Amino acid sequence: MRNRNVAAWTSAVVAALVATALVSPAAAATSAPPTSARSCPRLSAKLPWYGDNRARLQRTIDERGTCGGHRGPRPVAAFDWDNTVVKNDVTDATLAWALTHDRILRPASWKSTSAWLTDDADRALTAACGTAVPAGTPLPTSTDTDCTDEIFNIRESGTTMSGAAAFAGDWNHRRTVPQYAWVPQLFAGHTVPELESYAAAARRQALAAPVGATLTLGTHTLPAYVRYYEQQRDLIRTLRRAGFDVYIVSAGSEPVTEVWSRGVGIDRAHTIAIRSVLDRRGRITTYNEGCGGTGRTRGAAIPYIDGKRCWINQDIYGIHGRAAWEKQRPERRIALGGGDADTDVTFVGDATGAHLVLNRNKTEIMCRAYDDADGRWVAxxxxxxxxxxxxxxxxxxxAAYNRPRGGLGPLLRADGSVVPDQADTVH
Incomplete structure (x- = not known):
């Protein structure tokens, strides 16, 4: 959707990366002057955190921030978005708004929307949504609840309303999940400004709804509200004041995430998500930009599990090709990472200062958090x-590790030992 020219850094910045820990080449020119660690911006004492988590995060800010005497390019913090910086899912909120306002365009063929869509899903969508409206024109999803149900059920569970698999075939399960990639593909034919306007309308609606409110979408019930977490807003603000370069890395649609990330002061250049390829008329297609040498794909590589590491390495640190999929040496990794689900486990685990996890009972990431192998996991x-x-x-x-070829296996530490089963203690 746009190109970030991260490869054109000068040799001086590259040299600074080698000599300096936990930093971003993108911000080398804007390092804050060093001061005493005691003068580092402080997290608000008025916002509650579990246990000593505020103090542990503050320690990372003090140790790694430019305010603590660090010289050279700025340290990096990266956060997932949905259910990490905000409560609930802004992609679902935007899709729900689009469905209730007839904004999904009928594709010429549902099979064309995803490389993995099954014949069962194609038949179910065709039967539910019909062919009465011409291809490329809006489906009447605000009144056609059968169509709304089929679309949202596939997004939510990867199955049709009858329970048939909606996606099948081969994909790397640590680089993509077809139903996540499918949401931006559903907006094919729209322009980015149009999608941004839908996200903005959904945002206004979700922020106005009271906490705990629900909405009905066909026969589905889902949260009607979204809220920014004040603790995360404060953490991001404090990190930025302490000299950190702060990014959002999401498996949602990039225009949607950008609309929301502005609410915590994160601009377009610091928001990374699924980046749809545009056609010559500037309209969204069913292709997305790739990472780590994959090129443009129909969803084979998105910011999902290992994909989030890849995009951080590529877009923030300028590492391209196969190397972008690999864990980098400490000076080319983020200082702080925050997430809530298995889709975040790789990049959050790459952080060298603190791994912040909000407990949503997601197995792989909570196993890492509770095992706390390096003593830096903050649940x-x-x-x-x-x-x-x-x-x-x-x-x-x-059965905690999400295997690349699908299925679950034992979770291993860096030394090859097996992570023992863990009790859920942070709630």
Whole structure:
């Protein structure tokens, strides 16, 4: 959708990367002058955190921020968006708004919307949504609840309303999930400004809805509200004041995420998400830009699990080709990472200062958080409507690792030892 010219950094900046830990080449020219660590911006004492988490995060800010005497390019913090910086999912909110306002254009063929869409899903969508409206014109999803149900069920669960698999075939399960990639593909034919206007309308509606409110979409019930977490807003603000370069890295649609990220002071250049390829008329296509040498694909590589590491390496540190998929040496990794789900586990684990995790009972990332192999994992309940304790332990030793070819396996530490099963204690 746009190109970030991260490869054109001078040799002086590259040299500074080698000599300096935990920094971003993108911000070398704007480092703040060093001061005493005691004068570092402080996290608000008025906003509650679990246990000593505020102090642990403050320690990272003090140690790694330019305010603590660090010289050279600025350190980097990166956050997932949905259910990490905000409560609930802004992609779902935007899709729900689009469905209730007839903004999805009928494709000439549903099979063309995804490389993995099954014949069962194609037939179900065709039957539910019909062919009465011409291809390229809006579907009447505000009144056609069968069509709305089929679309949202596939987005939500990867299955049709009848329970048939909506996606099949081969994909790397640590680089993409077809139903996530499918949402930007559903907006094919629209311009980026149009999609941004839908996201803005959904944002106004979701922020106005009271906490706990729900909406009905066909026969589905989903949250009607979204809220910025004040603790995360404060953390991002404090990090930026302390000299950090702060990024959002999301598996949602980039125009949608950009509309929301402005609410915490993060601009377009610092918001990374699924970046759709545009046609010559500037309209969204079913292709997205790739990472790590994949080129443009129909969803084979998105910012998802290992894909988030790839985009951080590529867009922030200027690392291209296969190397972008690999864990980098400490001076070319983020200082602080924040997430809430398995889709975030790789980049959050790459952080060298603190790994912040909001507990949504997601197995792989919570196994990492509770194992706390390096003593830097910071687990916190969700700030709004936290979940109750998980029943039973997390099956870290047998079924926590999301395998590239699909399925689950034992989760291993860096030394090859197996992570033992973990109890859910932070809630």
């Amino acid at each position: 916190n309940p969700m700030f709004i409507e936290p979940l109750p304790p998980r029943t039973g332990t997390y099956p870290c030793s047998t």
